Amino acid sequence: MPARMSELKLFNTLSREKETFVPLVAGQVRMYSCGPTVYNQPHIGNLRTFLWSDLLRRYLEWRGYRVTQIMNITDVEDKIIRNANAAGQDIYTYTAPFITSFHEAIEKLRVKPADAYPRATQYIPQMVRLVQKLTGRGHTYVADASTYFRVASFPGYGKLSRIEVDASSDYSRIESDEYEKESARDFALWKAKKEGEPSWPTALGEGRPGWHLECSAMSMDLLGETFDIHTGAVDLIFPHHENEIAQSEGATGKPFVRYWVHGEHLNVDQQKMSKSVGNIYTLHEIEEMGYQPLVLRYALLSVPHRTKLNFTTQSLEDARNALQRIELFLLRLEEISRSAPHDGRRSDGYADQLIATFLSDFQKAMDDDLNTAGAFGALFTLIRDANTAIDAGRVSASDAESLRTAMMKVDPVLDIYPQREEALDESVEKLIEARNAARKARNFAESDRLRDALLAQGVILEDTPGGTRWRKKG
Ligand code: AMP
Numbered sequence: 222m223p224a225r226m227s228e229l230k231l232f233n234t235l236s237r238e239k240e241t242f243v244p245l246v247a248g249q250v251r252m253y254s255c256g257p258t259v260y261n262q263p264h265i266g267n268l269r270t271f272l273w274s275d276l277l278r279r280y281l282e283w284r285g286y287r288v289t290q291i292m293n294i295t296d297v298e299d300k301i302i303r304n305a306n307a308a309g310q311d312i313y314t315y316t317a318p319f320i321t322s323f324h325e326a327i328e329k330l331r332v333k334p335a336d337a338y339p340r341a342t343q344y345i346p347q348m349v350r351l352v353q354k355l356t357g358r359g360h361t362y363v364a365d366a367s368t369y370f371r372v373a374s375f376p377g378y379g380k381l382s383r384i385e386v387d388a389s390s391d392y393s394r395i396e397s398d399e400y401e402k403e404s405a406r407d408f409a410l411w412k413a414k415k416e417g418e419p420s421w422p423t424a425l426g427e428g429r430p431g432w433h434l435e436c437s438a439m440s441m442d443l444l445g446e447t448f449d450i451h452t453g454a455v456d457l458i459f460p461h462h463e464n465e466i467a468q469s470e471g472a473t474g475k476p477f478v479r480y481w482v483h484g485e486h487l488n489v490d491q492q493k494m495s496k497s498v499g500n501i502y503t504l505h506e507i508e509e510m511g512y513q514p515l516v517l518r519y520a521l522l523s524v525p526h527r528t529k530l531n532f533t534t535q536s537l538e539d540a541r542n543a544l545q546r547i548e549l550f551l552l553r554l555e556e557i558s559r560s561a562p563h564d565g566r567r568s569d570g571y572a573d574q575l576i577a578t579f580l581s582d583f584q585k586a587m588d589d590d591l592n593t594a595g596a597f598g599a600l601f602t603l604i605r606d607a608n609t610a611i612d613a614g615r616v617s618a619s620d621a622e623s624l625r626t627a628m629m630k631v632d633p634v635l636d637i638y639p640q641r642e643e644a645l646d647e648s649v650e651k652l653i654e655a656r657n658a659a660r661k662a663r664n665f666a667e668s669d670r671l672r673d674a675l676l677a678q679g680v681i682l683e684d685t686p687g688g689t690r691w692r693k694k695g
């Protein structure tokens with residue numbers, strides 16, 4: 222790993238500044254990521270948020286921290302209940318396939334599994350205890366058998382979203398849809414049982430949890446009362462995360478989260494991708510359009526998390542081309558590293574310089590609030606300069622090996638290289654296409670080089686009147 226020249230800085234929504242990241246316990250990071258509400262397939266906007274949360278975890282690990290990451294699954298809330306009822310199913314039967322498709326989608330996108338995926342329905346006792354604690358500290362009231370959080374009782378309310386909570390900004394009860402609340406800002410911790418809704422018999426009465434409660438209960442149960450990082454997209458800042466702070470700090474009197482990291486949305490035609498607008502794409506649809514999940518991974522990760530990303534098919538085309546450049550470069554390096562030591566190529570130390578620059582630029586970019594555009598920029602600068610050096614005969618077999626090792630150093634973070642077995646067929650087809658194009662352009666040096674690159678992969682080409690066929694050697 223390269224020398225630690227710089228510090229990791231993360232933009233903290235709480236301070237609205239990039240802050241140097243220092244974990245609570247040296248060497249360890251505890252992070253919580255708001256997960257999916259499982260009433261439909263995740264759309265690629267949701268997936269964008271899961272991807273960069275995973276990238277943050279991977280980068281922290283790359284920097285040597287031991288990371289514990291928790292992601293909740295919201296499996297009981299209004300939309301789930303409504304849809305399950307419409308389908309004539311209980312919530313468990315209704316949500317099961319969406320939980321499966323969430324796991325399948327993130328696995329295809331190479332998101333590393335979190336340490337745990339607690340579900341709201343499995344945390345009822347912890348949630349009840351949290352409400353009891355809040356009641357003990359004077360933060361709740363009961364109205365019509367539901368328990369509410371009294372926002373006026375928590376002076377820190379608004380510190381994350383910076384909304385005004387003075388008396389004048391408070392609506393009258395009449396303007397609120399929930400008449401029983403004392404103030405429109407107050408929110409339900411525990412909702413009294415209603416006909417046709419799932420409910421649990423608890424010390425708070427028969428009912429179900431409000432949506433915000435689960436994240437406070439699970440995160441503190443699994444990570445402690447104060448932990449390092451909480452992630453989600455910007456739509457969660459208010460009210461969800463503001464309410465999480467009120468619930469958690471109201472109950473413990475301790476700071477809840479040290480770094481609040483929020484990502485921007487994935488948009489379509491400058492509008493947030495969301496089910497209600499009807500402008501969503503799923504991973505499955507992207508695959509049906511002919512793009513591998515890896516292409517989407519690259520397209521979504523190459524834009525830093527705090528930058529709005531307008532989704533277009535052009536961005537997928539660009540991603541596919543970028544991945545192909547990387548793949549061809551890796552093949553080229555392999556080919557050179559297998560070449561004889563005296564084939565005219567010699568090292569003049571230039572490759573080592575390129576590598577040092579690459580690793581330092583990669584880390585500098587990632588340290589700057591996960592600037593992935595800069596990190597990929599460093600990778601493509603390496604590829605461009607190394608290709609030029611290879612053409613000039615300045616890259617020896619051992620240089621090629623060093624270049625490959627350097628590329629592999631960032632692999633645990635970016636994870637965008639093709640996986641041998643799964644990608645072999647497609648990559649061979651692409652190389653054959655490139656070779657045919659070279660032959661058509663009468664660039665025989667290039668077409669021979671590509672044939673040899675394939676041979677180095679154990680792929681033998683046969684040019685037949687019906688086109689080029691290939692088979693694996695041995
Ligand atoms: P949900 O399944 O709606 O609870 O959302 C799961 C995660 O996706 C949350 O962190 C949301 O903030 C995030 N999210 C929702 N829509 C988008 C979008 N268009 N772009 C990026 N993230 C989103």
Ligand code: ZN
Pocket residue numbers: 255256436461
């Ligand atoms: Zn949450």
